[in-house]
Amino acid sequence: MKTPGRNFIKTITKLLIVLFLIPEIFPVTTLAQPLQTGDSKQNKKYAYSFKSLSRKTDTDRMQRGLFYLSQSLPRRVLNWSVPGHNLSSLEEADLWLIQQLTGYGYQPEKDATQVRAFGRDLTKPLAHQYAAPPEDAPWFTACNIIAERPGKTNPDDLIVVIAHKDSQSWIASPGANDNAIGTCGALELAYLLRRFKPDHTIRFIFCNEEHTPWTSVTAAENIKSAGKDVLAAINLDGIGVKSPQQAGHLTNVTRFTTPEGEKLADLMDRLNTFHSLKLVQSKYRSEHPGDDDGSFINAGFPWAVLNIGSMPYADPNYHLETDTPDKVDIKNAELTVRLTLAAILYLDTFGRPD
Numbered sequence: 001m002k003t004p005g006r007n008f009i010k011t012i013t014k015l016l017i018v019l020f021l022i023p024e025i026f027p028v029t030t031l032a033q034p035l036q037t038g039d040s041k042q043n044k045k046y047a048y049s050f051k052s053l054s055r056k057t058d059t060d061r062m063q064r065g066l067f068y069l070s071q072s073l074p075r076r077v078l079n080w081s082v083p084g085h086n087l088s089s090l091e092e093a094d095l096w097l098i099q100q101l102t103g104y105g106y107q108p109e110k111d112a113t114q115v116r117a118f119g120r121d122l123t124k125p126l127a128h129q130y131a132a133p134p135e136d137a138p139w140f141t142a143c144n145i146i147a148e149r150p151g152k153t154n155p156d157d158l159i160v161v162i163a164h165k166d167s168q169s170w171i172a173s174p175g176a177n178d179n180a181i182g183t184c185g186a187l188e189l190a191y192l193l194r195r196f197k198p199d200h201t202i203r204f205i206f207c208n209e210e211h212t213p214w215t216s217v218t219a220a221e222n223i224k225s226a227g228k229d230v231l232a233a234i235n236l237d238g239i240g241v242k243s244p245q246q247a248g249h250l251t252n253v254t255r256f257t258t259p260e261g262e263k264l265a266d267l268m269d270r271l272n273t274f275h276s277l278k279l280v281q282s283k284y285r286s287e288h289p290g291d292d293d294g295s296f297i298n299a300g301f302p303w304a305v306l307n308i309g310s311m312p313y314a315d316p317n318y319h320l321e322t323d324t325p326d327k328v329d330i331k332n333a334e335l336t337v338r339l340t341l342a343a344i345l346y347l348d349t350f351g352r353p354d
Contacts (some may be wrong), residue, residue, distance in 0.1 A: 042349050053345075070167070076209070090142070114139050142166075142208045146219070153200075166211060185239050185337045232347050234307060254284070256288045
């Protein structure tokens with residue numbers, strides 16, 4: 001029997017060293033590991049869906065929508081029109097959203113709520129001057145725009161993505177971070193999921209929060225009246241917005257009010273880590289239901305959260321004329337869209353988290 005030659009031994013030694021170093025140089029992605037214990041088919045379905053859909057997110061598409069909603073339309077309100085235009089600026093935004101959704105293959109619907117513009121109290125700090133409408137303030141018809149992908153096996157269980165599309169009705173703010181970017185984030189999710197065949201119905205609601213009353217109340221109550229359940233409601237508002245001191249950081253805060261909401265917040269953290277999205281992800285507890293996710297909690301749907309860039313909200317241009325699209329962190333917003341996509345796919349595949 002021949003003794004292995006010196007060159008052969010060197011070759012084997014080098015090969016063993018390479019095999020030892022490969023995991024250090026190229027660590028195995030967490031996607032190779034199951035997200036949930038149990039059904040391997042479900043894990044494979046989830047992993048494939050997220051990988052194939054998330055890589056289609058497009059910051060250019062989001063940015064084009066952002067600049068249309070907060071620059072081409074300087075405001076999105078019912079009590080003001082672009083000079084020379086017949087429709088209010090919010091009605092123009094509604095038409096644009098309907099056109100986008102129709103182009104994606106949806107059949108968007110509208111409901112109606114009677115609302116008024118907020119009044120303005122000049123004695124308050126500038127960012128918080130909204131006030132009850134004057135007694136003689138006119139009433140307007142405000143619409144939620146609703147589009148959905150119907151569920152195959154659980155059509156009456158809804159995964160809701162909601163974002164308010166209007167800007168501040170009491171001040172001439174473009175409302176880029178509040179909340180044209182959240183609107184474009186929800187619209188991007190609608191684009192990504194336009195051909196997805198979910199087990200549960202995925203419903204997109206573009207509502208109004210800067211007029212009173214909030215139209216998200218109508219949306220939540222209509223779901224309740226129809227006898228449907230909300231598996232989860234995820235509100236996108238001010239995604240990627242942060243203080244100047246946080247510039248350069250990619251942040252998301254999932255705000256919750258209920259114990260069920262905290263489980264969703266913990267899921268967001270887990271998915272951010274699992275997919276290596278590299279968001280600085282945190283959670284924040286609110287004492288009372290608020291914003292459009294709060295409308296769902298008040299209607300009896302406790303699985304509701306808000307995804308937002310900072311909490312307490314740290315935008316120095318909040319509710320001001322300086323809330324312009326050039327100040328939006330589009331990359332941060334896109335990562336929040338990917339995180340929200342992961343949550344939607346998780347909920348559809350595995351159900352609510354334990």
